[in-house]
């Protein structure tokens with residue numbers, strides 16, 4: 030018989046209580062403690078752990094468990110995860126009003142062949158995206174390699190994304206594992222103002238000094254322009270405000286993270302525009318103080334927190350689309 034971690038925990042607690050009831054110390058040698066590292070994996074692959082030492086959320090969450098980053102038994106399993114989360118990301122972006130016409134392309138680096146990435150075909154509805162619709166392209170030059178080769182990919186997508194992956198490489202702190210770009214309404218309006226977000230909300234603090242401004246130079250159709258954008262976003266920014274255009278966000282760890290920065294920025298741009306329009310001539314904004322901004326960015330602005338921030342949206346979309354994105 031195989032005992033689940035929770036039943037082992039219950040047995041352990043009963044044994045401790047019994048020792049206390051007969052006057053023995055309520056302690057056991059540590060080797061008798063049950064192993065409870067991973068106790069649950071949600072359907073949408075947002076796992077939990079009881080091992081506080083093995084989570085980036087040790088101080089950010091309370092209770093008996095913490096959220097844990099997913100682990101994979103193979104690179105093949107990681108590829109499936111990445112492609113499924115990319116496919117559902119399009120559905121989320123559509124549901125929350127961030128998709129517009131033909132605009133928008135999102136990609137994730139391949140786990141087996143990291144010198145390639147998966148991206149959406151142009152003209153495919155974000156609302157109906159499946160993992161089998163994704164197209165694999167080469168990092169070096171954006172050339173199409175695999176997937177449904179009858180479908181075209183936006184030239185802007187292959188040029189921007191390939192050059193982003195190429196310039197950044199891999200690595201937890203400054204590598205790029207995913208790229209998201211859409212034309213969302215508040216961000217598009219904000220992109221014309223020639224400035225970055227003010228630190229007027231807790232959520233804005235996640236973007237403090239991590240917003241690059243990229244001047245508009247017409248539509249992006251070649252790798253040279255893609256390389257220019259990649260050089261401006263650099264290793265220290267999580268978003269690039271493409272002026273008179275939209276937003277580009279990057280994930281250092283996951284596709285979920287880049288999607289969240291895109292959605293989070295849109296909500297911050299909306300709050301910024303609302304606050305700007307509500308400000309009276311004799312009033313001033315209350316700006317967050319720098320020590321509080323930095324502490325907040327350290328919590329809310331981490332790649333791991335960006336990844337986990339998308340969890341409620343992934344759960345909702347899995348429920349709505351009944352897992353169709355996995356086809």
Ligand SMILES: [Zn+2]
Pocket residue numbers: 132133210211212274275
């Ligand atoms: Zn665009």
